[in-house]
Amino acid sequence: MTEKQIEQLKKMLSDAHPIQSTDELDNQILKAARIESEKLKAESIDSRSSSWLNSLGSLGVAAMLTVTVFLGLSQVLSPDDLVANKVPTQDVDSVAFKQKEVDSSVQGLSQNTIVKPSSTQLSSAPSKGSRDDILMQFDLSETEDLLANLSDDFFGDAGVKQSSIRLAMNDINSFIQVGEFDGARQRYRDFTFDCQECGLPDSLEDLVLAASSGIRANGSKDNTG
Amino acid sequence: MIHAVLINRFTLRMMQEDALMQIYASGDARAFEELYRRHKGGVFSFLRRQCDSFEVCEELAHDTWIAVIRQALAYQSNNSSAQFKTWLYRIAHNRLVDHWRKYGSSANVLFEELSDVIANDESTNQQPAIESHMQLEELLSSLATLSPEQTEAILLKIEGFSHAEIAEITSAKQETVKSRLRYAAKHLKLSMEFYA
Numbered sequence: 001m002t003e004k005q006i007e008q009l010k011k012m013l014s015d016a017h018p019i020q021s022t023d024e025l026d027n028q029i030l031k032a033a034r035i036e037s038e039k040l041k042a043e044s045i046d047s048r049s050s051s052w053l054n055s056l057g058s059l060g061v062a063a064m065l066t067v068t069v070f071l072g073l074s075q076v077l078s079p080d081d082l083v084a085n086k087v088p089t090q091d092v093d094s095v096a097f098k099q100k101e102v103d104s105s106v107q108g109l110s111q112n113t114i115v116k117p118s119s120t121q122l123s124s125a126p127s128k129g130s131r132d133d134i135l136m137q138f139d140l141s142e143t144e145d146l147l148a149n150l151s152d153d154f155f156g157d158a159g160v161k162q163s164s165i166r167l168a169m170n171d172i173n174s175f176i177q178v179g180e181f182d183g184a185r186q187r188y189r190d191f192t193f194d195c196q197e198c199g200l201p202d203s204l205e206d207l208v209l210a211a212s213s214g215i216r217a218n219g220s221k222d223n224t225g
Numbered sequence: 226m227i228h229a230v231l232i233n234r235f236t237l238r239m240m241q242e243d244a245l246m247q248i249y250a251s252g253d254a255r256a257f258e259e260l261y262r263r264h265k266g267g268v269f270s271f272l273r274r275q276c277d278s279f280e281v282c283e284e285l286a287h288d289t290w291i292a293v294i295r296q297a298l299a300y301q302s303n304n305s306s307a308q309f310k311t312w313l314y315r316i317a318h319n320r321l322v323d324h325w326r327k328y329g330s331s332a333n334v335l336f337e338e339l340s341d342v343i344a345n346d347e348s349t350n351q352q353p354a355i356e357s358h359m360q361l362e363e364l365l366s367s368l369a370t371l372s373p374e375q376t377e378a379i380l381l382k383i384e385g386f387s388h389a390e391i392a393e394i395t396s397a398k399q400e401t402v403k404s405r406l407r408y409a410a411k412h413l414k415l416s417m418e419f420y421a
Contacts, residue, residue, distance in 0.1 A: 009379065009383055019266075020269065021265060022283065025286060025287060026261075029261065029291070030254075030257075030261065032291055032294055033249075033261070033294050036295070036297070037252050037257065039252075040249070040251065040297060040298065041253075043298075044250075044251045201235060201236070210239065
């Protein structure tokens with residue numbers, strides 16, 4: 001069949017009354033899915049626990065093998081053989097001196113750790129600068145497309161949805177263009193407040209990352225046949 | 226990799242279906258709800274247009290989705306490269322074929338549905354053209370001559386599947402699918418041109 005014919009037949013069927021299942025069927029299926037998900041969750045936890053136990057088991061075997069090898073070696077070699085070189089008594093002072101050096105360097109290390117705690121925190125929590133960098137990736141049309149993919153039931157009326165998305169995204173874009181990142185964030189917070197049930201990402205950075213990453217799917221629209 | 230904070234309802238709506246199945250297989254029921262929301266209408270229409278009883282159709286839809294639920298883990302391990310939608314419709318097709326084997330194929334509900342569309346169309350147009358009326362009659366009589374397999378191939382094509390995917394769903398060769406569609410097109414062509 002040609003594409004044109006398919007499109008024509010599709011149009012005819014879309015003119016027909018929508019075919020819908022009953023709410024009772026929907027409830028039955030979703031209830032079954034929830035019950036099964038509990039089992040799947042339990043299985044998932046079990047499999048994670050068993051893999052953890054397996055790795056513990058492997059560690060145990062490795063430890064036993066190590067002990068066995070040492071015991072075997074101790075049977076073959078005398079204690080004197082296990083000491084490479086006897087330390088001459090006149091070198092005791094120098095060893096003590098080196099121990100002092102080690103002590104002072106360890107103390108220095110611990111001081112460094114106490115003096116600069118923020119260096120470790122930076123790697124785990126993004127700085128404001130790096131969060132601003134994320135916002136610089138904001139693409140107006142891409143983000144609008146992503147939000148437009150949401151079904152109308154998120155926003156109720158389709159017209160309201162389109163206009164509120166466009167207005168908010170344009171405002172956010174304007175803020176970002178002039179470097180007013182906090183203004184953009186505030187505008188996004190207002191936008192999410194207007195539609196609390198939409199389940200939008202917690203932050204504007206998350207939204208930008210979602211728009212620019214591969215999680216956008218063509219199949220997200222309703223497929224009601 | 227998607228950050229955990231993004232896995233909320235918004236993200237689920239944006240996610241690919243294979244990923245949703247994987248999330249469901251790890252025990253998150255919301256991923257199934259999203260899959261069901263996307264495809265419940267399509268699957269139900271596909272079945273309804275091929276079986277005459279609404280109750281039977283609900284039963285087939287129920288069995289199809291229960292099979293999806295029960296095979297969630299198997300899907301993760303065995304069908305990671307398969308498209309979810311193709312897999313889903315193959316399950317629905319199998320349930321339909323089982324039904325046909327037990328009770329015989331049903332009257333052409335698609336035919337009835339299009340009859341209603343055309344009847345409505347005629348009632349809204351005060352003076353339908355005689356030529357158009359004849360072409361509509363021709364369309365209906367052409368549809369009535371199609372075999373269940375040809376009707377199913379058309380419905381799957383309308384649903385957006387490729388020849389290869391229809392072949393996979395119906396366990397037929399691609400050439401067979403093409404010839405079914407060619408045959409259907411040959412019979413419907415004149416009438417279809419009317420509805421441009």
